[in-house]
Amino acid sequence: MATLKALITLQGAKCITLGTKCFSTSTVRERKSYKLVVVGGGAGGCSTAAKFARKLGKGQIAVIDPAETHYYQPYWTLVGSGLKDVKDSGRPMRSVLPKNCDWIQDKAVAFDPDNCTVTTSNGELINYEYLIVAMGLQLNYHHIKGLPEAFDMDDTICSNYSRATVVKTFPALQAFKGGNAIFTFPVSPIKCAGAPQKIMYMAEHYFRKTGKRDQANIMFNTTLGTIFGVKKYAESLTKVVKDRNINVNYKRNLIEVRPDKKEAIFTKLDSDSGETETYHYDFLHVVPPMSAPDPLRLAxxxxxxxxxxxxNQHTLQHMKYPNIFGIGDCINAPTSKTAAAAATQCHIVFQNLSAAMAGKSPHAEYDGYTSCPLLTGYGKCIMAEFDFAAEPLETFPIDQGKERLSMYHIKKDILAPVYWYLMLPGFWNGPKFWRLLLHLGMDTAVKPKQVPQQT
Ligand SMILES: Cc1cc2nc3c(=O)[nH]c(=O)nc-3n(C[C@H](O)[C@H](O)[C@H](O)COP(=O)(O)OP(=O)(O)OC[C@H]3O[C@@H](n4cnc5c(N)ncnc54)[C@H](O)[C@@H]3O)c2cc1C
Known part of the structure; x- marks a missing residue:
């Protein structure tokens, strides 16, 4: 009885936050405790876990992620273009996670930052001293009326943004016989903001190669008011769309698809009355609205x-809870959400969380570095690299605003091995070292512009 009473008392015990540390006073057997818990084993979570697994050793780290397979999502642009096989875009999650970390194959459903716990969908409480949140983005296809059902009903609707739908893209391009080919960009922030137009340029070139271009009316219906957020690359892309006779319709938001009539309905974001436009489509590439995953969004x-x-967009430490850090697409840093950004952030998180673990203040600063290899055709790529201030931060000492074969091969043949063999095992800190080397030690970053912290 005394033991039972003691257990009940312990079950109510709380974790105490002291400065940056969080100690569990509970010894309840069912509750697992770790020095570091990483929620999400994607690009950011896996690579950060690898760095800390080497530092902290066995049994100190857990990664919570329900996914059986880890996907290298940038590959999907190549899959949609018929250049790569979708099978090569994924590897078993266990094979990419560090050997000496525990993988909790479950979904995080609730966060209690005052008590330093994460609850999983099967009710397990995971206790942490330090937490890294790396949950990526949730795809909200269901926010578009008629989707996701229309994917099953119509072979001409596809999307490079998920494993299930990317396999439809190239067959739909092959089957296309002419008419309207529409490519969309949604109303929310998305991962890889260049990907919605990369596939459009590849499609345009594919239609030319296969003699169908004259029958195709290619449209980019985007919610944005500009083709790209960085002036230098926007100028290059404006020339590309003009030269290739692509119609760009700004401020158009896809709200509904009617596969039975082959109609796509868009609201005109620049009309006060919420006016809509209906387009007939013969090919439709949909990019879904996205958000932080629900369990995070609701925390x-x-x-x-x-x-x-x-x-904090520079230190990547949580604004209120110093024992929490964030990485990747799910954080509020005002930069383009890419794996390239996550690679650079990984190095910052490692340095600053290590400092926090040693009782020191975070000192490393993220500059917003991100990259977007904008494929503009088979054999052509504009390699966009930029920072928080939307200023180019280019690795190579050549004009990366030009379409280049060399950059195409970097995207097609080099970045995937860098991801699997350097980034995920925690050895790739982004291209800063190479940028300095190739620019003879001179940092090309534009320093003076300060970007205000986003809240
Ligand atoms: C078509 C396409 C093209 C792209 N092209 C490029 C490119 O050319 N260059 C580039 O750098 N980037 C590109 N990206 C973007 C890049 O893939 C992402 O920015 C990157 O994967 C983000 O890493 P992350 O760790 O934040 O999220 P992810 O890699 O998406 O990982 C998130 C992880 O969190 C897990 N998770 C989600 N919810 C929970 C939960 N409740 N509990 C536990 N775990 C959870 C998921 O299962 C997943 O494993 C592209 C993406 C797409 C879709």
Whole structure:
């Protein structure tokens, strides 16, 4: 009886936050405790876990992720273009996670930052001293009326943004006989903001190669008011769309698809009355609206008003809970959400969380580095690289605003091995070292512009 009473007392015991540390006073057997818990084993989570697994050793780290397979998502642009096999875009999650970390194959459903716990969908409480949130983005196809069902009903609707739908893209391009080929860009922030137009340029070139271009009316219906957020690359892309006779319709938001009539309905974001436009489509590439995953979005204590993890955009440490750090697409840093950004952030998180573990202040600063290899055809690529201030931060000492064969091969043949063999095992810190080397030690970063912290 005394033992039972003691157990009940312990079950109510809480974790105490002291400075940056969080100690569990509970010894309840069912509750697992780790020095470091990483939620999400994608690009950011896996690579950061690898760095800390080497530092902290066995049994100190857990990665929570329900996914059986880890996907290298940038590959999907190549899959949609018929250049690569979708099978090569994924590897078993266990094979990419560090050997000496525990993999909790479950979904995180709730965060209690005051008690330093994460709850999983089967009710397990995971206790941490330090937490890294790396949950990526949720695809909200269901926010478009008629989707996702239309994917099953119509072979001409596809999307490079998920494993299930990317396999439809190239067959739909092959089957296309002419008419309207429409490519969309949604109303929310998305991962790889260049990907919605990369596949359009590849499609345009594919139609030319196969003698179908004259029958195709290619449209980019985007919610944005500009083709790209960085002036230098926007100028290059504006020339590309003009030269290739692509019609860009700005401020158009896809709200519904009617596969029975082959109609796509868009709202005109620049009309006060919520006016809609209906387009007939013969090929439709849909990019879904995205958000932070629901369990994070709804964890009000740790997210900002738009649902992203609220970190200091330079140190990547949480604004209120110093034992929490964030990486990748799910954080509020005002930069383009890419694996390239996550690679650079990984190095910053490693340095600053290591400092926090040693009782020191974070000192490393993320500059917003991100990259987008904008494929503009078979054999052509504009390699966009830029920072928080939307200023180019180019690795190579050549004009990367030009379409180049060399950059195409970097995207097609080199970046995937870098991802699997250097980034995920925690050895790739982004291209800063190479940028300095190739620019003879001179940092090309534009320093003076300060970008205000987003909340
Ligand atoms: C078509 C396409 C093209 C792209 N092209 C490029 C490119 O050319 N260059 C580039 O750098 N980037 C590109 N990206 C973007 C890049 O893939 C992402 O930015 C990158 O994967 C983000 O890493 P992350 O760790 O934040 O998220 P992810 O890699 O998406 O990983 C998130 C992980 O969190 C897990 N998770 C989600 N919810 C939960 C939960 N509740 N509990 C536990 N785990 C959870 C998921 O299972 C997943 O494993 C592209 C993406 C797409 C889709």
């Amino acid at each position: 009000k204590k740790i997210v900002n008003e738009t649902g992203y993890l609220e970190v």
